Amino acid sequence: MRDTPYDDVLWTPSEAQKRAAALWRFAELNGFDPSDYDTLHRWSIDKKGDFWSAVWDFCEVIGDKGEIYFQPDETAWMTGARFFPQARLNLAENLLRGDDAARAIFAMDELGQVQTLTRRELKVRVAKVAQGLRAAGVTPGDRVAGVQPNDIDALVALLATVSIGGTWTSCSPDFGEAAIIDRIGQVEPKVLFATPLYRYGGKRHDVSDRIRAIMGKLPSVTTLIVSGEGAVDPALKAVHQDDFGMQANLEFERMPFDHPAYILYTSGTTGAPKAIVHRAGGVLLQHLKEHVLHGDVRPGDTVMWYCNTAWMMYHWLVSALAANATIILYDGAPILKPDDGLDCSPLWKLAELAGTTHLGISPKYLATLAAEGFSPRENADLTNLRNLLVCGAPTLPHQFDWVYQAIKRDMAFSSISGGTEILGSFLIGSPLHPVRRGQLTVKALGHAVSVFDDRGAPVIGQRGELVCTEPFPSMPLTFWGEGGAKRYHDTYFSDRAEIWTHGDVAELTCTGSGYVHGRSDNTLKPGGVRIGTSEIYAVCEKYSQFEDFVVFGAIHEGDEEVVLCLKPAEGTVISKDILNALRMDIRTQASPRHVPARIHLVQDVPYTINGKRVESAARTTAAGLPVKNVGSLANPQCLEEYRALTREAAL
Template structure:
């Protein structure tokens, strides 16, 4: 198969950037030298030492003893740092200087709020004083909220009290919210009475009344009115205004709990059955994010970081850990392309943002609209992307149209680990179509169908050793059947993540898509991203999706295309699509059928929903409709049964 990368990097870090990076300083602290591969090898061979030294280097606040670092080096039980007690919120709030901005909240209406670390600590203290009568260690607080400061305050207060935080975004309907929160059983709900998106206001009041009535263990609702529309308490039985809770000042206290104490309940975005409820530990989440944000993203107290995310995506949780470094965290609520596709980049320039995170879908929207940037973004040093594989042409676009001297860091992992298996590093070059490197202290490899670890060949992503930010459990899974089925039954003893990847000989990673969406015509495994890399270079195609359909003991590849306005799919263009795919991949990749559709289904976190369409084509129901951002488009696919 032709290479999608070449040996000439698109970006190489300067000697000064390498020298000043946190990862170089940490390597020196460890008494090590050499390139990133040397450090990665060291972190695999000396895994427990790596995590112990990370705690000491970054000054994690804890009590107890870090030894033993790991009691059982397997995935059967969670035995990391069993002698350590800490509090997640205390660690996030301790570093920021009083007058330094903690949260810089922006929205599409132009409303701007800046909250200092001093004010954030004070607000969390007041919220704690109220919530302590409801939230004890292990109790759940749920947020049905936009990406605004009150959501962050609720998370920090919950953690400070030893509670468990869970959240979903306001674009979920009633059933989507209840599919999640009816499983996590919150005692307290923090909810916005409305939100804005794409220039429209959405009133959630009636929706919240029904949610209140259908959550049996709910004791209190805190209602948030961040747009000044007013709150009407009539019709609620357990509601209070969020702002009323903050009127009494209080001391800020933190409950120290075991390293493995639950912090977050997060939800899978699958489209079959109710979402799985994944429980993450406070200590594992903290250490994983310190490594990924501090070492691999080079975040420090002097930098500003912004990731476009909702509270229903794990990137929100990841972004919040930036507070640990005393950095300024930019929050944004609204559409990324309203009032214009250039809107975000104007904000990057205006606010002096150093690290910006987005998705391939957003970058493609910029390409398609031919966004016009009128600045060179002097503050921007790192551009992160996740949600789906970043196509080679999108690498080209970033370096040709956005900025030449920027680290383009495609990152990949998931809600399952509330973090990344492969990501970037400020000391590693960027090659076209390739994630920079594997994460430190993660023994990740690609397995072929015979179970052999392979380099420069496609295979199943596995992690051969345990790591702190693995989930501690699934909810309602006393016998561990769900968690074993999700990660361990396919390859006993190792974590099987469900991604189809290739690790290159220089240490980078190419992601070909989800393993369960992998096509298998004639017994040859094909990642869907391999086909998208071809179709989405064609100027008349706006978007595409491919799935396999069983027929006569084999699998046909079906390609669905969404055309740009005014374009048609002629016989000549179908031939061109097939020739393009065959020329740059293999004859096995060529679709048997090509169909025009009005839209391509996506999850709310920007992933193409191949499995939902595959289920429709095999006559099966798509049950978790609320996980899909545009479920109305699925009806069209039924005609291809």
């Protein structure tokens, strides 16, 4: 049981700040005392239809809501339930609404080059590409994919796709060929947007050969659109995005609430990444609730989350447009490496330049700033910053202290936690609540969040499985592909019938806040971005010098780092050159985030009696904890060497 003090409050909104918040007005409009969040939250999960209808109205969603707001299914309480079954809407129409003269986009690259677009200018660019997609034969439900950096071209491609009823899916250009094919190859896109040359970390990266290889393995793609600098093989007959489409009126295809808008991907821990299909209405309502109510994003605010186009937070950021905010697109590294050391200033210079009100980053980034002795408040004017948000990994209590010391004292600090699966948060910030040291502020409205112990009983003040017991609109529609519904069910509902089991170890407190302690499975999250082990294994298997290997995560300075243990083949000497080559192959064939922070040579790898590699046993032992299922291991004696592994001894 955690001993939770009541003097752990680091910041409290003033009465004036509370009353100015949209959440305060929302509570009053629906007949609730704004200071009684618990009752408001209970209503949001008990009267689901009424709550989400109220969100629709309060946030002024464009579309036809229909007369039915929630349709339960008595036999499949969560997986069979439907929200707004009669509704018709278009996600892009809601993202692109608002004053044509208002600033929509503030984009900057790591060289400091800035572009801005008004909503009118953005709509003109979207209309042109939308016409091009229609001319290319894209119809509602067709998939369109992007392999682009976080720039204006990528955003325009996304908005154009969903405006005509297409389904958007994307990867970051730093992903390797196999990682890209494993993802977008599943969904058979008709059109591919790609950037042959991008800049990151002070270097130009030419991935034109990768694009050629990808096109050779994507027979479904009939049209290739390239953006930015660089060129691809002329045989691919690519069209540059600047020349794609003709200027036309922007028209929106209104589709059912459950129409597929996005496909995102799981980490690929146990095989090919699962392709998660997200419904347009669920995305819109979930994100409007998070931005407007929990984040207090107001018209004219400026919102940024440091991310790439493969991450769920990119899609979350884009949705801030629906709250009539400006969104910031940053294409580059958050920390640069000039000859004289690290330059930690890029995001903070951007925050000052754009007048950022909401900034999202990761705990790892905060740890790096602290280690470098960099104080954002001393290097940038953060007058406009009202809410600093963080997610992706547990944020340690001392990092809360550092934030208020080194960044800004009068602002909300929102540690949030959710996932790609729900395209949002289960535990989130609130403009009406105090920020408590190390804690996630509240359970999100509309989510029946609980923590279950080993008995399946809800507990407070104890670690357990994070679950959700009532349906919500941003639940996935399905997993893409044959047997998708069953794979979706097996992933989240096999442990508990019709109860969502999220895969996080969490803890709720008596004050209504909570902690997330990490994943309960073997997913890795270095820098807050979920990655899988299978892609690392796929590279290792190409090396004859290694007989076996195991990958797991280890916590260091509040972040999870990737640990790779290698069992050398008999008679093989593992040199530094081999390890350097392995790291480079992992970087290019998977992604930079997959590169191990630590590599160790071991004599054996733990396996179950039926021949399954046991990552959790290696991870638990290396963390100094006992392994509960030793009896299921074929070679439990090998764990002793994992107990002795240290960062200092890593290769």
